[in-house]
Amino acid sequence: MSPAMFDLLLRGLKETLIMTGVSGLLSFLIGLPLALVLVTTDRGGIFEAVTLNRVLGLVVNGLRSVPFIILLVAVIPLTRLIVGSAIGIAAAIVPLTIAAAPYFARVAEVSLREVERPLIDAARAMGATRWTIVREVLIPEALPGIVSGFTVTLVTLVGASAMAGAVGAGGLGDIAIRYGYQRFETEVMVAVVAILVVLVCGMQWLGDRLARALDHH
Template sequence: MTWEEMLPLLWPATVETAQMVGWSTLFTVLFGLPIGVALVVLDRGGLRPAPALRAALGFVVNIGRSLPFIVLMIAIIPFTRLVVGTTIGTAAFVVPLTVGAVPFFARLVETALREVGTDVVQAAQAMGASRATVVRKVLLPEAMPGLVAGLTVTVVALIGYSAMAGTLGGGGLGDLAVRYGYQRFETLLMIVTVVLLIVIVQLLQSLGDWVARRLSHK
């Protein structure tokens, strides 16, 4: 297969991967950030201790993290069909990507928030700040470098998940590698796809590291 034949295949596949990762990242933050905050706030010694509720939430998060992604994709096929009306294509696989990434990101959020010094939180409370204000104006801003680093790790993991989604008809670079690189023995295309994924991951990781460093210096 020549470069002229590969380029029309690589560009749409790259766009599909970007769409899957982009939308799933957005939904992961929307759902994972509040869950991570809740894991800290509801813990013993937190802003609003509720150990039983926190334990239940942590149990659910641990279940989500314990499932291999390939198993998760198959297990939630009925839920995916219910949400988007189909189980194949880029839009369909945003659902399992999000479900798989939310527990992972929530734990990273929890870790980042726990690194915030208790003296900062206590000072805000002493000035009369409400729990919501402490979360919005103290915990999240102070933990921002760690949150950005955690988000970067999550996005990189989502790129790997999206490649696996290609094995089940999810589209993207993973689907291209399976259909052409593996099934049709197009070794050069397989190599190019792998290199492209590596480049994308390196760029995103470098960008995330740079942003986290800038925030930590502030």
């Protein structure tokens, strides 16, 4: 492999990490509060508001049901409005976040619902406020599962960022399409796949270790 191609792959890896990292952070900051609202406003929840819960659930399910490649194209006007362009790394972050936030919200919701009800009831019996229960009971108890779910979300984002390369978003996906597919440079395609496999395995390994470290049960 030529030095120029090696440099291109390094640039593609950097762009992929930026897209995955920024959209992952945004999806966490949006998805976790969404999950908390979905859990606490459900019937019997500490902030019970069934109508709000159902409406929010429909919105989350609606966004999750749209295939990413369609979402990528559908939100182009919004992407242009936010970042001023429909191509490039910044433009890819918008649809990646819109796709990942509701996905992570549902994954985190599962972990939050697994928190044992007696723990919540005990906290209420001791006079804890509802916000204290969220901070001191729900989030800490569900944290290992939340971390595992976020790891899965990041892995999904790596694949989605590669798909975004098909429409000029940059990153490893763009290199694979332009050089590996359109120019039939097999070694480039193999290199991109190998880098993605290593990246995903590394993320999963780190996420699993962190989740185990946080699990005190």
